[in-house]
Amino acid sequence: MRSIVRIKFVLTSLAALLACSTLVFGADCQVKVTGSDAMQYDVKKIEISKDCDKFTVELVHGGQLPAAAMGHNVVIVETAKMMGIATTMIKMENGIDNGFLPESSDILFKSKMVGGGESTTFEIDPAKLTSGTAYTFFCSFPGHWAIMKGDLTVL
Numbered sequence: 001m002r003s004i005v006r007i008k009f010v011l012t013s014l015a016a017l018l019a020c021s022t023l024v025f026g027a028d029c030q031v032k033v034t035g036s037d038a039m040q041y042d043v044k045k046i047e048i049s050k051d052c053d054k055f056t057v058e059l060v061h062g063g064q065l066p067a068a069a070m071g072h073n074v075v076i077v078e079t080a081k082m083m084g085i086a087t088t089m090i091k092m093e094n095g096i097d098n099g100f101l102p103e104s105s106d107i108l109f110k111s112k113m114v115g116g117g118e119s120t121t122f123e124i125d126p127a128k129l130t131s132g133t134a135y136t137f138f139c140s141f142p143g144h145w146a147i148m149k150g151d152l153t154v155l
């Protein structure tokens, strides 16, 4: 009886250890960003390791407002180009399905726009980004970029 309890304990410990190491390794090549009804991201900085074959961004809208009123997405651009893009390219006429943005090679990655309770995931190819270059991730819903933005770097 004793030994069964001990084996169970060892197995449980092993499982816990495996779960932990998976989390540690997994965390390196993915990030979860949550947007709120208060027009905020919970993440202000994303660091991507060059060792990642791909980097996964999961965007969750933790609020309740619909996308048409408080939509959030994640757009990645070079920080040097961010202001120009935000002030000249974001237009209602581009439509919510396009994140209110036109086609542009300056927009490196763009997620779907989500509303309250929704989420979306997209993959970044780190090879398309340069270490040492400053990138910015932001929400391109009109009016959101001034607050909803953060730094993204490749290490």
Ligand SMILES: [Cu+2]
Binding pocket: 035, 039, 070, 071, 072, 073, 139, 140, 141, 144, 148
């Ligand atoms: Cu937003």
